[in-house]
Amino acid sequence: MTARGGGTRIPGWLYIPAAAGAALVLLPLAGLLSRVDWPALPALLTTEASLDALWLSVRTAALSTAICVVLGVPLAFVLARSAFRGLALVRAVVLLPLVLPPVVGGLALLYAFGRNGLLGEALELGGIRIGFTTTAVVLAQAFVSLPFLVLSLEGALRLEHRPYELVAATLGASPSVVLRRISLPLMLPALISGAVLAFARSLGEFGATLTFAGSYQGTTRTLPLEIYLQREVDPDVAVALSLLLVIVALVGVLLTASRQRGLRT
Template identity: 50%
Template sequence: MSGGTRLAPPHGPDAPRTGRGPGRTAARAHKGRTGRARRSAGRAGGGAPPVLTAPALLAVAFLLVPLLGIVTESPWRGLGSRLTSPDVGQALGLSLLVSAWALLLSLVLGLPLAWLLARVDFPGKALVRCLVLLPMVLPPTVAGVALLRGFGRRGLLGGPLDAIGVSLPFSTSGAVVAAAFVSMPFLVITMEGALLGLHPRYEEAAATMGASTLQTLRHVTLPMVMPSLAAGAALCWARALGEFGATITFAGNLPGSTQTLPLQVYLLLQDDPESATAVSLLLLATAGAVLFALRGRWLGRGGAE
């Protein structure tokens, strides 16, 4: 099958009826099933019992009060000058650079891993899945120590890396590695869930028509899981943007090289708490914008309610 040949719709009882290809048909069918399930859940929900409502409201308040504290205590009068200071601007630029490279690294390594976990049975699969989840539950400083012991100059791969002129600790590259280490699981888990929810019959149909694995991935699989890919990538990027513990432990806190916005907040909190609150507001607004743009997508919805 040539790279320019378009896949014809499969024939048979499972073939889509629209004539527009398997990816679009499956996406519409999945969206319809999700909508019906939400409506059924809404009808079956009924009123919330007070024994559950009270602690639920306390949980919302518990999560909301600290965030409101950042908003209400921010120095609004001098906010612009604080956020446009040279140090904050330098840290912001570095944060965007590090998080972008961390996202790219996560996409290159994480997408194949997610596909293997979802589509292939291999020995040690459960262990690999645990390894993917581990950075999400490790204390960030422990993650930084692990990176030092793995990629540091005296770590497991420190010698071979140093022999080819690669030094990761206390460098911008080290900050990228630290951010990718803690953020890649968000992409892998999101994509694995999306692939597990995708019926493999369309991929099988493409394979029977002569498509290679890469052609099937490009023309069938990726178009059908694109909303989940966007959600996983955005969550991965946001997590990388806010990384602190692993970065300061593995890459240090060097202005212009590894001092990202979260590290800048840590320094400002000791000398200028108001500026620290202002920069925290910037990070909070960024995270809120990402979640607002992706509302419902990690649950398989296509947009807002």
């Protein structure tokens, strides 16, 4: 049997465990869809608590994504184009939130920016409180989402655009001009897909947010926290909000997958 898009043959038996792997993901999603009260879906998504959580999640996810873009683009350039002692360690630390349990990330943020934290104590003396506020939600989301954007950009920077940048540098363009006129425009598709992934990850963040920001309606109770609370009170609302998050995450994955297909072609 021939793999699509190339001439490499794969053993036919591989499709059996592959189908089982796909079923492991699809069956729970099908179970979720089977529990959606479709006629009541608009009403379930427009309750006061749902709208508060939705608006807070969208607003904080947008802010955290902006932070990821502002900090992640330079970070990806440094990781992809620099060579210095300790670079591997820096990359490992930057990507650490990908494998850390979110609650551990929340504790780390709390001990850094909380009232008695590493920086939080000094901030409190200056009248600035971060822990258990909306700002804490944004920081928690940015903490867990930044690696997604950095990985997306770093991979693109390693595989693409280098010849164009070298030509521009040979013609006398300064590094800043090359960055502004060549690198950034060419990496825009990767930046968009990485930003969408970061937004979707921010929108779905739960553990770090709960630990660092708590759950206060209209202030820190995002969609995942509202889903967690509603699963006991009103399961239909929890399922409706879960469906919304699944759709947003699916859009992000599809955009990233379409970009990867474009690179292969």
